[in-house]
Each structure stands twice: as C-alpha cells, then as structure tokens.
Amino acid sequence: MKYRSLLALLGAFVSCLLYHTESVAQSSASKPYSSAAELANRLKSLSNRYGTFANLQSIGKSPGGKDIWLLTLGRGTAAQKPAIALVAGVYGPHLAGTELAVQLAEKLLSAANQDSVARLLSSKTFYIFPSINPDAQEQFAARPRYERVGNNTATDDDRDGRLNEDPFEDLNKDGLITQIRVEDPTGTFVASKDDPRVLVKADPAKGETGRYVLISEGTDTDKDGAFNEDGAGGIDLDKNFTFDYPFFTPGSGEMPVSEPESRALLDFLYKAPNVYAVFTFGPYNNLSEALKFDRTKTIRRVITGILEKDAPVGEQVSRLYNGQTGLKDAPAMPPTKGNFAQTAYYHYGRFSFSTPGWWVPKTTASTDTTKGKSNAKPSDNEDVKLLKWADANNLRDVFINWQPIEHPDFPGRKAEVGGIAPFARLNPPVSLLNDAADKHLKFLTAFVRQMPEIDVVNLRTESLSGGLTRVTAQVINRGLLPTGSEIGDRVRFVPKMKVELRTGNGQTVVSGRKRILRSPMAAGESMEVTFLVSGTGRATLEAGNAMTGIKSIDITLR
Structure with a gap:
C-alpha cells in the first residue's frame, strides 16, 4: 500500500514537473519582442546586476521621446581599451537584431566570472546600441501592428501640404496591417505556382497575364490615387546616413543625419577613437559573403567599393563568420543608399560588417518514396520559402489567410485582405533566436581574439x-x-x-x-x-x- 502511494506521489511530481517545463517552453516560444519600456527594463537590470562590467546611458532622445540606449561592457576605463561597436535597430522592422544584441550582452555578462570571458572584458570594450530607431520598433507593440520604418518626425511624403493624412486602416479589424488584393484585368500580379497564397509579378515572357492589383491594407483617404502613402512614421534612419545619401527620396530626411537618432550615434562614434570595428545587425549582409575588390570603384574621386587591402580582411572575417556560426544559404541582401553599415566603413573609416543575424533556414525538400525522387525544384521566392518553413515548423502567425471584404475604393470588385504578417519576414519567434545568439557570440569572441596586438x-x-x-x-x-x-x-x-x-x-x-x-x-x-x-x-x-x-x-x- 505504501509502495503504491509512493508511486502515485512520484507520478504526480513528475506530471507537475513536465507540466511546468511545458508551460515554460510555451511561454518562451510565445514571448513577444520587447517594447521600448521592456527593453529599457532589461538593459537597466543588466546594468544594475553587473555594475562592475556594465554601464548604461542614454545618448539621446528620439522624436517620440524614447531613449537611445548605449550599453557599455568591459572592466576598467572603457575609452582606454580597444573597442567593438555593435549596432542594431537602425532599420525599424528588424526586431531580431535588437533581440540578438541584448541577448549577446546578457550571455557575455552571465559568464563574466569565467576566466576567458573575464579576460575578454578586461582587455576589450563593447559598445552596444540595441535600438537606434525605437519609434519605429514600438509599432510591433502598438495597434494596429505594421512594419514601420520611420521615426516620429512628421513628414509630408506626398508633398500635398498635409501631414500624416493617409495612414493605414485595419479593414478586417484583426489588429494587423497586411495587404489587399483586388481582382482586376489591369492588375500586374498573379498567384505563385509554387504557393497560391503568394502573389508575384506576372511574366509576359511566360505567357502570364496579371489578375490582381496589390495594395497595402487601407483606403485612399486623400483621394490622390495612392494608398497609405502618408501615414505615421517619418524618416527611415537606414537611409539617413552620409554615405551614398539618397537626396530627394521619401523617407531619407531633409539632409544627411538630419535625425536626432542618427546624429547621436555618429556623435558618439566620432568621439570614440578606440573603436576598431563596427558590427551591425540589419537587413544588409556582407558577412556571409565578403565584398569583392573592384578597382573601377576605387579610382574615382568618390570611392564606392572596398579598397584593395581591406578586401582580404573581409574575406578572412567572412570565413570566420561562416565557420563559427555554421549559418548557410543566406539570401542576397544589398545595402540601401544612405545606410549606416556603409557609412561606418567609407566615412568612419572602420572595418564594418553587417548581418541580419537570422534568416529563413533552408527547408529540405520532401522525397517521393515510391519513385525515390525529390519534389519540384525549390522556389527562389523569399515569401514562398518563408511559408514553407513556417508550415514545416507549425508556425501559425506568419500568414493571414485571404479574407473577402467590401472595399470602398473598389465597389463591385472582389477584394481580399491578407498576406504575410507584419514583421514575419525578418523576425522569427523570439525563442528561436537563442541559438542564433550563441552562434554570434562564438563568432564575436573569435573575432576579438584575432584583433591586432x-x-x-x-x-x-x-x-x-x-x-x-x-x-x-x-x-x-x-x-x-x-x-x-x-x-x-x-x-x-x-x-x-x-x-x-x-x-x-x-x-x-x-x-x-x-x-x-x-x-x-x-x-x-x-x-x-x-x-x-x-x-x-x-x-x-x-x-x-x-x-x-x-x-x-x-x-x-x-
């Protein structure tokens, strides 16, 4: 009898433990990205807990009144040691970069008492800027949720003398801004043959004729023929830096470094001569594949290509990155004009490396067991790859099914709202970034060990x-x-x-x-x-x- 009671008690304990573990795992898997307030609390907690190794300061305020944080890691006087600058959140929709930057800081500090990490923090300084564009990133925690690239600077994007008069509208009331497809013989989009949920440009060379008009979710409030072209969200900071600045382009600002966020970042860096290299988490990748030397780009008055002696260094660091992280099949991610990572190289004069930190992993094609052959060639469309990966991992919040609506600007025509969920393309569930953070920490420490001595x-x-x-x-x-x-x-x-x-x-x-x-x-x-x-x-x-x-x-x- 006592034996049975003991077994029952042990079974109940194991059941509770499994339930607790499963609950924690579900909580971690469903944990959202941090809001500006939550990010500030995480950073302050690190600074308070690891005061010997961490110092937190605000280097400025965004137009929306949010702090632009700098977390400095290291022991001793920061300015007297060689430094690495780690910058994230310049491109507003890239929340994964901010999360990776904070996780790297958390992992470094949690291991600060280990001899190897202690030596690292004693000999080097890490300047971590986790969120340069907090106004845009806050839209993830707001309603409606949409991929916002601009800060809170009010802009007249359509040059009609009015500000923010044509914003997005949540027509299906799901709290998300996606897209609207309207059946129209003048449309230029068709359903992808690889996945009918995805719309692609019709290719006349393949005998395709357009079936859909594709617009953002909302209406033409100001009746100028454009949809949601002048809503909240002003300057895209990754177009606001000095190198290759895109003049007279919507979202780039009135002039280079016109915004308090970009100015605060550059003001700090130009006063920090100890920064040896700059690493950026953003949608530009020169780490998975290094830039190639092109003499024609270096002999002009304005240099637009990597210099001859710097190209081998880029290749060396790229090999180190691929070897330490094991990340493969990176998508092509060219830089935007006026972006930060290029400014850090061409104008700040430091080695500058950029990576998104995470991208959709390659999904292995299933095999036809009866014939021993794989299915059709994988699509090269990034949205199709995303949905295939999401389906394979049972991620349900990546795609919003197309839903019929009555659209006031298209009376009598079939209109549907849906598509890829906002932020899904660049940002996986937070729980999946722990492994990516470990890989990037491994790479970063390996890079520091190769620095000049x-x-x-x-x-x-x-x-x-x-x-x-x-x-x-x-x-x-x-x-x-x-x-x-x-x-x-x-x-x-x-x-x-x-x-x-x-x-x-x-x-x-x-x-x-x-x-x-x-x-x-x-x-x-x-x-x-x-x-x-x-x-x-x-x-x-x-x-x-x-x-x-x-x-x-x-x-x-x-």
Whole structure:
C-alpha cells in the first residue's frame, strides 16, 4: 500500500514537473519582442546586476521621446581599451537584431566570472546600441501592428501640404496591417505556382497575364490615387546616413543625419577613437559573403567599393563568420543608399560588417518514396520559402489567410485582405533566436581574439661615447588582423599607428624621429625603430594607438 502511494506521489511530481517545463517552453516560444519600456527594463537590470562590467546611458532622445540606449561592457576605463561597436535597430522592422544584441550582452555578462570571458572584458570594450530607431520598433507593440520604418518626425511624403493624412486602416479589424488584393484585368500580379497564397509579378515572357492589383491594407483617404502613402512614421534612419545619401527620396530626411537618432550615434562614434570595428545587425549582409575588390570603384574621386587591402580582411572575417556560426544559404541582401553599415566603413573609416543575424533556414525538400525522387525544384521566392518553413515548423502567425471584404475604393470588385504578417519576414519567434545568439557570440569572441596586438620585442641599448645611447627595438603586430583599415588611412578621423620614445628631463633624441606615425600594420608585420639619445635615466618606448591599445616598455639610458 505504501509502495503504491509512493508511486502515485512520484507520478504526480513528475506530471507537475513536465507540466511546468511545458508551460515554460510555451511561454518562451510565445514571448513577444520587447517594447521600448521592456527593453529599457532589461538593459537597466543588466546594468544594475553587473555594475562592475556594465554601464548604461542614454545618448539621446528620439522624436517620440524614447531613449537611445548605449550599453557599455568591459572592466576598467572603457575609452582606454580597444573597442567593438555593435549596432542594431537602425532599420525599424528588424526586431531580431535588437533581440540578438541584448541577448549577446546578457550571455557575455552571465559568464563574466569565467576566466576567458573575464579576460575578454578586461582587455576589450563593447559598445552596444540595441535600438537606434525605437519609434519605429514600438509599432510591433502598438495597434494596429505594421512594419514601420520611420521615426516620429512628421513628414509630408506626398508633398500635398498635409501631414500624416493617409495612414493605414485595419479593414478586417484583426489588429494587423497586411495587404489587399483586388481582382482586376489591369492588375500586374498573379498567384505563385509554387504557393497560391503568394502573389508575384506576372511574366509576359511566360505567357502570364496579371489578375490582381496589390495594395497595402487601407483606403485612399486623400483621394490622390495612392494608398497609405502618408501615414505615421517619418524618416527611415537606414537611409539617413552620409554615405551614398539618397537626396530627394521619401523617407531619407531633409539632409544627411538630419535625425536626432542618427546624429547621436555618429556623435558618439566620432568621439570614440578606440573603436576598431563596427558590427551591425540589419537587413544588409556582407558577412556571409565578403565584398569583392573592384578597382573601377576605387579610382574615382568618390570611392564606392572596398579598397584593395581591406578586401582580404573581409574575406578572412567572412570565413570566420561562416565557420563559427555554421549559418548557410543566406539570401542576397544589398545595402540601401544612405545606410549606416556603409557609412561606418567609407566615412568612419572602420572595418564594418553587417548581418541580419537570422534568416529563413533552408527547408529540405520532401522525397517521393515510391519513385525515390525529390519534389519540384525549390522556389527562389523569399515569401514562398518563408511559408514553407513556417508550415514545416507549425508556425501559425506568419500568414493571414485571404479574407473577402467590401472595399470602398473598389465597389463591385472582389477584394481580399491578407498576406504575410507584419514583421514575419525578418523576425522569427523570439525563442528561436537563442541559438542564433550563441552562434554570434562564438563568432564575436573569435573575432576579438584575432584583433591586432602590438608588442615591442628585441629591445637593445648600446652605450656610446659622449653620453649617447643607441636604442633599437622591433614593433610587431601579433594579431591576425591589421591594426586598421586601408580606408581609415584616407579618413582623417582614424588614429594613425604611432611609435614614440618618451624622454625625461635632460634627455634628447639626437637622431631618429622621436614620434613615428605610419599606416596600418598587417597581421604579423614588424618594423624596426632606432633612436640615438643623449642623457641618462629612464625613458619609455610606446607603440600602438587607441584601436589597438598602447604597448609601453621602460628603457634605462646609461
């Protein structure tokens, strides 16, 4: 009897444990992306809990009054160590980048007491900007939910003298803004042969004629023939930076860096000479596949292509990224004009790498077991790939089924609302980003281990007649990456490599330059320096710059 009671009790305990585990898993799987307030609480919690390693500050306010946060990780004085800048949330709909940036900070700090991580935080600084465009990102938590790219700057996008007069409307009252397809013989869209839920442009070369007009969900409020072209959401910050700025383009702003968010980010970076490289989480990818050197783009007055010495570095980092993360089948993601990641390279002069951090994984085609052959060739349409992956993973909130409605602008015609849910293309369920964060943390720490390391070796002093001492030494870059980019040599804001003999009272350098400034040193490169010094006592030889750290060695002059 007691045995049965014990079994029953044990069974009840296991059932409760399984129920709790399942509830936690469901809660994690359904956890939404953070609102601006929730993000602030997460960052403040990190700063309060790990005060020795983390410092949180607001570097500005968005037009909507939200803080633009900077979380600085590292031990000691941040500005005196080589740094990495990690930037996310420049493109408003890319919530996954913000989540990855915060998770990276959480994972680093939670392991701060491990020797390897402690050494990392003691020797390097991490500047993390998790959400540069909080006004746009807040639309995920608002109603109706739609993919908003602009901040709260009021703009007259259609140039009719009125502001925000033609916004989206939630016609089917589901809290989401999707699309409307209207059957029309003048339409240019047809249902995809790979997935009829997806509309694609009709291809006359294949004998296709359009069947649908495709518009955003809403009405033509101002009766100008355009739908929802002037709603809330003003400037797309990833079009507002200085490189290749798209003048007179809706959403780009009145001028480069016109917005307080983009200005706050650049103001900080230009005052941070210790930043060695910039990593961006955004819908531009030069990490999975490195940029190729194209001489025709580098000989113009305005350089528009990666420089010759920087291209191999990009390839090296790309191999490191692919090897450490194991991510494959990345979609093509070219940069927009005026985006941040390119500005960080061409104008800020640092190595600049960008990745979305997550993309739709390749879904393995099913096999016909009777004939031993796979099904039709996988579609190259990104929406079809997304839906196939969502179906395979039983994700139900990715697609909104087409639903008939009466549209006031199309009386008597069949109109349906539906399509890909807002934010679904770039942002998986939050629970799926934990693995991606682990992979990117592995890559980031591997990158930091390859950063330049300046050392002074083979120091020799030789006493000469007349109170002179000859000092000879070799300066070497022990790292696997150069001490700076080639483009940085053309940008005046980037510190030069410096070798300097600091002398004391009664000491004079009579031969050799006391201070040597030079271009970046390649990985493993060394240089010999010689000084002829008059006087006795102690002097100091220093080598490096803010991006590499300064190596100093004491010298005794006899």
